[in-house]
Amino acid sequence: MKNFISAADVPDIPGLVKKALECKANPFKAKSLGAGKRIGLLFLNPSMRTRLSTQLAAQNLGMEAIVFNVGQDGWALEFEDEAIMSGNTVEHVKDAAPILGNYFDVLGIRTFPSLQNKVDDYSELYINQFIKYAGIPVVSLESATLHPLQSLTDVITIMENFDTAKRRPKIVLSWAPHVKALPQCVANSFSQWINAWGGADFVITHPEDYELDERFTKGATIVTDQSEALKQADFVYVKNWSTYTDYGRIYCNDPQWMLTNQKLALTNNAKVMHCLPVRRNVELSDEILDGPNSVVTQQASNRVWAAQAVLSEILKEKH
Amino acid sequence: MKNFISAADVPDIPGLVKKALECKANPFKAKSLGAGKRIGLLFLNPSMRTRLSTQLAAQNLGMEAIVFNVGQDGWALEFEDEAIMSGNTVEHVKDAAPILGNYFDVLGIRTFPSLQNKVDDYSELYINQFIKYAGIPVVSLESATLHPLQSLTDVITIMENFDTAKRRPKIVLSWAPHVKALPQCVANSFSQWINAWGGADFVITHPEDYELDERFTKGATIVTDQSEALKQADFVYVKNWSTYTDYGRIYCNDPQWMLTNQKLALTNNAKVMHCLPVRRNVELSDEILDGPNSVVTQQASNRVWAAQAVLSEILKEKH
Amino acid sequence: MKNFISAADVPDIPGLVKKALECKANPFKAKSLGAGKRIGLLFLNPSMRTRLSTQLAAQNLGMEAIVFNVGQDGWALEFEDEAIMSGNTVEHVKDAAPILGNYFDVLGIRTFPSLQNKVDDYSELYINQFIKYAGIPVVSLESATLHPLQSLTDVITIMENFDTAKRRPKIVLSWAPHVKALPQCVANSFSQWINAWGGADFVITHPEDYELDERFTKGATIVTDQSEALKQADFVYVKNWSTYTDYGRIYCNDPQWMLTNQKLALTNNAKVMHCLPVRRNVELSDEILDGPNSVVTQQASNRVWAAQAVLSEILKEKH
Structure with a gap:
């Protein structure tokens, strides 16, 4: 599994369920699997359960998890190609994502739909741009149209x-x-x-x-x-x-x-x-x-x- | 000691002071006591000293501490029983607390009084509802009427x-x-x-x-x-x-x-x-x-x- | 090196570059150097790259890094000596810094200039007050006039x-x-x-x-x-x-x-x-x-x- 964005990324759903139940039975069994690895958890929209559960899951695997709340930190990203960035956005995903890809081993991203424009929302532009430019596995922490976790x-x-x-x-x-x-x-x-x-x-x-x-x-x-x-x-x-x-x-x-x-x-x-x-x-x-x-x-x-x-x-x- | 909400939870104050001075003399002595344990630090109101000192204390004991600032993350909790939740609150403590109780081993909570209604504040509704529904030890990081740490x-x-x-x-x-x-x-x-x-x-x-x-x-x-x-x-x-x-x-x-x-x-x-x-x-x-x-x-x-x-x-x- | 505020703190720039390239070649080589040590990362202004990269650097050295976003937590600091604090500031750096100096081994601080008053900005009052009162090494995460990292x-x-x-x-x-x-x-x-x-x-x-x-x-x-x-x-x-x-x-x-x-x-x-x-x-x-x-x-x-x-x-x- 390279990315985890939708059911289509999972070759064997019952197998993944079995894996999860093994984790539940023995949370710290694979404590060394993630040693020295990092997941960045990027929240373009707020979260409670998703953030906490992913942090705990990472810790169980011995990974470091670093949370970044984009909205709170005033980090307005641009997602449109060829934008002339003279407005409110301060950084393009083309510049931000590769750096996150160098800082982390896995990237978790939460983004919400606008509910204003169906075509835009259903294009999943935000998470797809991160996948395109980060160069590391991306895990959806809920996207515009899906919530696979x-x-x-x-x-x-x-x-x-x-x-x-x-x-x-x-x-x-x-x-x-x-x-x-x-x-x-x-x-x-x-x-x-x-x-x-x-x-x-x-x-x-x-x-x-x-x-x-x-x-x-x-x-x-x-x-x-x-x-x-x-x-x-x-x-x-x-x-x-x-x-x-x-x-x-x-x-x-x-x-x-x-x-x-x-x-x-x-x-x-x-x-x-x-x-x-x-x-x-x-x-x-x-x-x-x-x-x-x-x-x-x-x-x-x-x-x-x-x-x-x-x-x-x-x-x-x-x- | 099950919860730490008031002096009444402490059977032996001088004994607890002695314990604290032992920690001060040798901070990492019990580094294995908290291994594999987690404390969730839930701030319904902001904090500097309490947050940092509790994180450090948890780390000294080998525990993982995860901070959650409720206000910033827009997570407005409902505390009233039988509320019809058609207003601003998005989640009832009856639903939130048991999950935190499953995610963590200990729960720290900070809440402030409204200073508007004495009966409500002095009933300590917020922290008591967490104790009632979380099912794990609760540590007050300051409540409506007391600040035991x-x-x-x-x-x-x-x-x-x-x-x-x-x-x-x-x-x-x-x-x-x-x-x-x-x-x-x-x-x-x-x-x-x-x-x-x-x-x-x-x-x-x-x-x-x-x-x-x-x-x-x-x-x-x-x-x-x-x-x-x-x-x-x-x-x-x-x-x-x-x-x-x-x-x-x-x-x-x-x-x-x-x-x-x-x-x-x-x-x-x-x-x-x-x-x-x-x-x-x-x-x-x-x-x-x-x-x-x-x-x-x-x-x-x-x-x-x-x-x-x-x-x-x-x-x-x-x- | 006691503090890291400007080029003047670095006796040997090529030597420090060499050190950085050794870290890049072997990130976890000095994993035990920071064991049991803590860095507090205090952001009076928001940050993405600086925060993440410093957290990762600290982790590579086995240090605990704790992030504190001052603005978000409503912690308005006073920096003027002899201030009568009846206004918006809630705590004087003279009181806050020594405590951070006791909680942490190293303190990272980000602050921005006002761009309103050149003399004030170029006096670097904020970071200098932290250096004066914290009593531990201070690392600039960008100050009013410089960005040494x-x-x-x-x-x-x-x-x-x-x-x-x-x-x-x-x-x-x-x-x-x-x-x-x-x-x-x-x-x-x-x-x-x-x-x-x-x-x-x-x-x-x-x-x-x-x-x-x-x-x-x-x-x-x-x-x-x-x-x-x-x-x-x-x-x-x-x-x-x-x-x-x-x-x-x-x-x-x-x-x-x-x-x-x-x-x-x-x-x-x-x-x-x-x-x-x-x-x-x-x-x-x-x-x-x-x-x-x-x-x-x-x-x-x-x-x-x-x-x-x-x-x-x-x-x-x-x-």
Whole structure:
């Protein structure tokens, strides 16, 4: 594995999950693998779980992790080729990335979409420019359209909670209300990974006008009747996203879409997932989050093992 | 010691001071105690001395310390139960704390009072919610009403400067003017610790209307005549605080309350203490801070050994 | 070497360059030199390259590096003696520095000039107050008037690209346009180091009114005809600075001063240098930065070895 940007970078998803569970069982086993190696964690947008879990994963492997919060340090990067930089940007990625490539062995980058311009966001210009110019492996800490460390975590958590050797689980990605227009990243990425994994019956449910990009959802069953979708589900992944077609908007914010125990009764005693942070009693009710079906803490905790498995694979390739 | 939130968590104050002085004499002696352990340092409010001294203490014990500045990273937490989170808060402590509890072995938390609502501040909701939901030892890096790492440092510094085997020192906590309304934390906490330690004659002096919460001061002699209070003092602890009864106000800002050499002449050549940062020539005069009686640098430097003693005790309990 | 503030602190510039190149050849050779030692990196102004390269250098030597961004943490320092601190500053350097001196073994400090008051800026009050009160070696991470780690890097890069045993290179420092009024630090410092080194024919070219402080430039040939200056140059160091005499202004912003391939044709196939960040197509054209003559990435990467050589010398002295 050279870069880790999308499911397409992973030749063997169940193998990577197995690796992550080995890390979880024995966190310090490969403490020497990363000795003398550094990962730079560059946050163009803020992060809590991703930052901490990646730092911990790096430490478990004996790597040094150095965090750099771009926004806070007033380091406005330019990404457009041939720009005449007489405005607010102070440094071009063409100049910054090669230096980071010399300072570090692996580069982690977080960037968000603008939600203003679909073509720009979906071109993944920012992370692709870093890949092009850094010359070292790049790990997405969430990009404009995808969040692969989250999705690997999600598959790990599903496999921990379900014996896939017995039968295929039914997994439902269920849109939830929110107060802000959010990226499609987590939903795109979860769809991409579940489809690439291929081990589940996968249903996506959302209000009309909230369809996601087919490049990620192709293979899933898409329905706009949430109750129908939830029937016999083994896992319900709850997540808000803003519209993709007419880009970055909130068309519907129907509170009826919030998952409650009443709706959970339609499922096969489903485990409830969410990437966090979650707006309680907007996206998900207290009764669900505080109840026995929620696996959100387990899921967030697995972020460490997902990151550790990915860094392990990248470090091995470099050896 | 499970948590370190107040003097009540410490069964043996002189024993903990002894431990701190052992750390000072030999900082790296227990370098293996914290190997493979992590402390998360969560700052809901900014910090210099507390952050640095706790990082150094953790490193001395071989622990990894990871700092997280909540405000800067735009991570607005919700602390109210059953909140409908459609406002500015993005994550509930009920969801955040258990994850931090899985990521780390010990959690340090700094939070400040609002100074708007006494009941809320004095309920210590923030730090108590973290204790309730994190499931790991919590160390206060200053909370709404107390600052126990500072107070332990203060007792260490007193013991270094006075032979308590010979006689009981007279310690005076003396209110000082300031330009802003400050918390009562340091004054509350110092009072609590000196009373709990019980090894001194303890006097608190402040202008009328500045009385502190009796839960912390009970046992001390309280006088509003500063000159009277200072007589024959062995230590003068200078500190501003805002009003407690009519909460969070500045009633008096009389510059006469600033400690000067003239007032110091009333004491028994007292050592002068302050937790820092100090507003020079507002709280304390240059002549005092630059003179031979000030122990403020020694005091601030002892913060490392206070933190190291506390972390040692917590790590030992976990073993 | 006790402090590292200017070329005057370095008894043997070629020796220090040699040391840096040894670090580059074998980064972890002196991994035990810094064991148990700490460097505090205090940023009164933000930084990317300087922060990262100094962290990496410290790690290579086995030191712990702790970063503290003063501005972000709202820690407004007072530097004036006898100040009555009733305004915005919360702590005096006289109180802060000694504590940092007790917490750390070496202190790195970045501060910028105001560009408002030449006498104040050129007095280097901030860094000098830290040197006066910290009591430990201080390393400039760029000060109001100088940037010695950058200049050492520059000399390293020149020596890597030119066989000075054969003949003296011609080095031209060439003013460039910019959209903002920038400090004179890099230009002052480069001039000081090239003059102190003495191994080159040194020419400075800039528009009228942009002369630098003679204390740094004395020994260089100064011309206002850029084309004349560039003739047969082996190195062109491109950098903007604001006016020194009539302080902190932009008198000329003539785009003709931007280096292009056409101008480069006047040189002896010169290597082009810049300290970064660079405003593309304002200070330097894409064609130069993306062409074979640019050594800006090599230069920025050498920052690690410059910092490591300096820290090595300081640590050796402490042993």
